[in-house]
Amino acid sequence: MKKKLLFLALVLAVVAVAIFRISDRVPSAEYPLNERVAAIFVKGGCLDCHSANPELPAYFKLPVVGKVMKKDVDEGYRAFDMEPMWKTLESGEGLLNPVDVAKVEKVALDKRMPMAKYYLVHWGSRMTNAKRDIILEWAAAYRTAHYNDGVCGCEPVRPIDLSLPHDEAKAALGFKLYHDTRLSVDNTVSCASCHGLNTAGVDNKQFSEGVEGKLGGVNAPTVYNAVYNFVQFWDGRAVTLADQAAGPPVNPVEMASPNFDAIVAKLNKDKKFVREFKKVYPEGLSQATITDAIEQFERTLITPNSRFDKYLRGDKSAITAEELEGYELFKKYNCATCHIGKNLGGESYELMGLRKHYFADRGLELTEEDNGRFKQTGIERDRHRFKVPGLRNVALTWPYYHDGTRTTLKEAVCAMGTYQSGVELTDEEEDKIVAFLNSLTGEYKGELLTNTNIQK
Numbered sequence: 001m002k003k004k005l006l007f008l009a010l011v012l013a014v015v016a017v018a019i020f021r022i023s024d025r026v027p028s029a030e031y032p033l034n035e036r037v038a039a040i041f042v043k044g045g046c047l048d049c050h051s052a053n054p055e056l057p058a059y060f061k062l063p064v065v066g067k068v069m070k071k072d073v074d075e076g077y078r079a080f081d082m083e084p085m086w087k088t089l090e091s092g093e094g095l096l097n098p099v100d101v102a103k104v105e106k107v108a109l110d111k112r113m114p115m116a117k118y119y120l121v122h123w124g125s126r127m128t129n130a131k132r133d134i135i136l137e138w139a140a141a142y143r144t145a146h147y148n149d150g151v152c153g154c155e156p157v158r159p160i161d162l163s164l165p166h167d168e169a170k171a172a173l174g175f176k177l178y179h180d181t182r183l184s185v186d187n188t189v190s191c192a193s194c195h196g197l198n199t200a201g202v203d204n205k206q207f208s209e210g211v212e213g214k215l216g217g218v219n220a221p222t223v224y225n226a227v228y229n230f231v232q233f234w235d236g237r238a239v240t241l242a243d244q245a246a247g248p249p250v251n252p253v254e255m256a257s258p259n260f261d262a263i264v265a266k267l268n269k270d271k272k273f274v275r276e277f278k279k280v281y282p283e284g285l286s287q288a289t290i291t292d293a294i295e296q297f298e299r300t301l302i303t304p305n306s307r308f309d310k311y312l313r314g315d316k317s318a319i320t321a322e323e324l325e326g327y328e329l330f331k332k333y334n335c336a337t338c339h340i341g342k343n344l345g346g347e348s349y350e351l352m353g354l355r356k357h358y359f360a361d362r363g364l365e366l367t368e369e370d371n372g373r374f375k376q377t378g379i380e381r382d383r384h385r386f387k388v389p390g391l392r393n394v395a396l397t398w399p400y401y402h403d404g405t406r407t408t409l410k411e412a413v414c415a416m417g418t419y420q421s422g423v424e425l426t427d428e429e430e431d432k433i434v435a436f437l438n439s440l441t442g443e444y445k446g447e448l449l450t451n452t453n454i455q456k
Contacts, residue, residue, distance in 0.1 A: 157340060204453045232387075
């Protein structure tokens with residue numbers, strides 16, 4: 001009897017192993033990469049935790065198991081909504097978000113999803129080496145096609161373009177308007193007042209001063225490389241640079257003009273400027289032409305040829321060993337899943353305080369600006385989500401974060417480790433990451449970007 005039971009147990013074990021192996025098979029290479037990755041998502045049960053309304057199994061209703069699962073689902077969706085990516089892969093239409101690709105790639109590299117307690121129940125969901133390799137190939141192929149910059153598709157950070165298309169005549173007018181205080185109600189404030197070209201596109205103040213010394217409620221981001229942001233402003237309320245340029249002139253705290261008609265009326269009194277303007281814009285001055293000119297100018301505000309860009313393009317001597325180690329740490333601790341691409345950010349909205357409650361620890365009263373994207377959508381998931389800032393020239397653009405509460409890069413890096421990555425960085429790790437960030441200062445018009453506030 002014992003022998004029969006042992007034999008039966010052995011048979012069951014062999015069958016279980018066979019089923020486990022069969023269920024773990026990777027999608028056939030006959031299918032396109034996108035379809036193979038989509039199949040891995042399905043088998044992995046990714047959308048069970050990373051979507052707003054997942055189809056959950058029956059045991060989700062059990063008292064203890066259900067509570068554990070609910071926590072996992074809530075945290076998964078809080079961190080990453082995969083539904084937009086899934087719909088794009090499923091339909092074969094539209095463009096993938098590079099941040100979504102980077103997040104999936106990093107999870108595959110670390111083989112940290114799905115969690116053991118999930119794949120022990122759902123055989124075939126685990127991240128095998130073969131599945132990881134498919135995802136890494138897919139991510140590299142995506143970047144190679146998406147960026148088309150000649151740099152290895154394995155790198156989440158990309159070099160800045162050496163130039164961007166723009167209309168030179170319009171950009172020249174945009175430069176003048178960018179520095180024109182007549183856009184403000186009392187002729188005292190221009191775009192350059194808060195975004196000085198000689199101060200790395202910022203004013204290095206926690207909150208900028210508008211007309212009559214009024215203070216804004218959010219830290220002014222740099223105007224350099226803003227062209228690479230998928231939206232403008234921390235809360236994403238402007239889609240284009242022209243949309244962004246239309247905001248401050250009529251903001252009651254910033255420039256406080258009553259409307260663009262009032263601005264046009266003032267500018268129309270300058271006959272020389274009007275003649276110059278109509279040579280480029282025959283239709284004359286209007287909100288549309290003014291903001292278009294400023295957008296064309298801002299397209300010229302890119303800072304290529306940082307030492308790190310030179311490294312990416314093949315000059316391995318362009319950065320130090322410490323800076324390279326900092327970059328590897330930057331990737332290891334998931335910084336490069338959100339701070340990616342040409343601007344090292346500006347491609348997504350992310351939650352401030354993903355791993356630990358930032359606002360509870362900050363010790364300051366919450367403001368309307370702290371709501372982030374929620375201000376525009378009213379969707380609870382968007383509360384405290386912000387457009388990820390780009391890190392180009394970040395050594396020159398202090399203070400940091402939307403609230404301007406971190407005055408040094410080391411402070412900013414330390415807090416990001418705690419609140420976003422869930423790690424307590426060592427002093428040495430912080431120094432190496434800061435060293436890497438210092439290698440991101442680029443050139444403007446062929447000269448290394450500087451900030452005259454450093455000399456003060």
